[in-house]
Amino acid sequence: MKFCSSCGSSEITLKIPEGDNRPRFVCSACGEIFYHNPKIVAGCIAEWQDKILMCKRAIEPRHGKWTLPAGFMENQETMHEAAARETHEEATAEVANLSLYTMYNLPHINQVYVMFRGDLVEGKASPGIESLEVSLMTENDIPWDEIAFPVIQETLELYFEDKRNNSNFELRYGDMLRLSGKKFEVKRY
Amino acid sequence: MKFCSSCGSSEITLKIPEGDNRPRFVCSACGEIFYHNPKIVAGCIAEWQDKILMCKRAIEPRHGKWTLPAGFMENQETMHEAAARETHEEATAEVANLSLYTMYNLPHINQVYVMFRGDLVEGKASPGIESLEVSLMTENDIPWDEIAFPVIQETLELYFEDKRNNSNFELRYGDMLRLSGKKFEVKRY
Numbered sequence: 001m002k003f004c005s006s007c008g009s010s011e012i013t014l015k016i017p018e019g020d021n022r023p024r025f026v027c028s029a030c031g032e033i034f035y036h037n038p039k040i041v042a043g044c045i046a047e048w049q050d051k052i053l054m055c056k057r058a059i060e061p062r063h064g065k066w067t068l069p070a071g072f073m074e075n076q077e078t079m080h081e082a083a084a085r086e087t088h089e090e091a092t093a094e095v096a097n098l099s100l101y102t103m104y105n106l107p108h109i110n111q112v113y114v115m116f117r118g119d120l121v122e123g124k125a126s127p128g129i130e131s132l133e134v135s136l137m138t139e140n141d142i143p144w145d146e147i148a149f150p151v152i153q154e155t156l157e158l159y160f161e162d163k164r165n166n167s168n169f170e171l172r173y174g175d176m177l178r179l180s181g182k183k184f185e186v187k188r189y
Numbered sequence: 190m191k192f193c194s195s196c197g198s199s200e201i202t203l204k205i206p207e208g209d210n211r212p213r214f215v216c217s218a219c220g221e222i223f224y225h226n227p228k229i230v231a232g233c234i235a236e237w238q239d240k241i242l243m244c245k246r247a248i249e250p251r252h253g254k255w256t257l258p259a260g261f262m263e264n265q266e267t268m269h270e271a272a273a274r275e276t277h278e279e280a281t282a283e284v285a286n287l288s289l290y291t292m293y294n295l296p297h298i299n300q301v302y303v304m305f306r307g308d309l310v311e312g313k314a315s316p317g318i319e320s321l322e323v324s325l326m327t328e329n330d331i332p333w334d335e336i337a338f339p340v341i342q343e344t345l346e347l348y349f350e351d352k353r354n355n356s357n358f359e360l361r362y363g364d365m366l367r368l369s370g371k372k373f374e375v376k377r378y
Contacts, residue, residue, distance in 0.1 A: 112268065
């Protein structure tokens with residue numbers, strides 16, 4: 001942040017405003033304070049018979065890697081609407097009967113991932129503009145070494161474990177904390 | 190948004206960027222696109238014996254009304270850390286053993302409310318700078334006509350219903366949709 005979006009001044013400094021307890025971007029000219037907060041990424045596991053919908057990314061980061069459809073929640077929508085919209089954008093697919101499945105804090109990148117489970121309507125999907133390819137996969141089909149993001153890997157592992165155990169896919173809530181490089185610690189509550 | 194925070198230009202227009210599907214603030218001078226996304230408000234029901242911690246607001250909006258401690262989640266923290274921090278800021282209180290309790294989409298104000306339930310350590314609390322007063326209350330003590338926000342009222346009603354039913358306080362997920370004026374529709378999933 002180099003300029004104030006309210007008054008156009010370049011006198012932006014990082015300082016702790018009066019009555020606050022952490023540094024913010026503050027405009028010394030007009031006094032405006034700029035807050036930055038975590039974003040929600042919403043997505044889903046879309047089920048069709050014994051398979052789920054996977055997408056091969058056509059965009060960075062992780063171009064060419066596989067993921068579940070997911071993306072940033074937008075203003076004026078709900079988390080399940082965001083998950084359904086992302087599934088439509090990435091895989092031209094409709095989903096129904098969404099239920100909450102995993103929710104992870106990713107404090108190192110200021111994100112909260114919220115993943116739902118739902119029905120892939122009529123089993124139909126085709127690549128949207130952000131996907132090179134889409135595919136309906138069983139557990140054995142999943143390209144485990146080619147998964148785009150650790151939080152997606154974690155969600156897939158939980159899902160197939162629940163499926164093997166005939167469990168009721170209860171909500172998992174936790175943190176994924178980056179230790180170093182590609183190592184993560186998962187804490188569940 | 191009147192000026193570009195990257196280059197300082199005043200040529201900010203609201204338009205749909207190429208490859209996107211909704212209007213964004215875009216700088217015509219440098220091309221920077223500015224995204225605005227929903228914020229998470231995290232808070233908690235802090236329990237001590239048969240009572241819970243309530244706070245009387247010393248700030249707007251709803252100065253003088255009662256609420257559960259809650260506030261905007263910050264970067265680099267988790268949702269339960271945010272809930273604990275807000276409880277400390279508003280009521281100088283420590284909470285332990287937090288578990289997820291309610292989660293509501295409020296699309297009309299671009300917020301997601303995430304409320305936890307936890308133990309108020311040693312039953313200790315006193316007003317923080319954002320509170321006029323704090324109080325440990327039973328269901329009969331709650332000033333139902335003086336609650337600051339509908340989503341807090343909803344959470345309190347669920348909590349006391351669960352408590353009367355000796356239920357296990359299972360997670361409730363849903364939407365609170367503004368109909369008109371002070372009327373809301375609650376949808377649960």
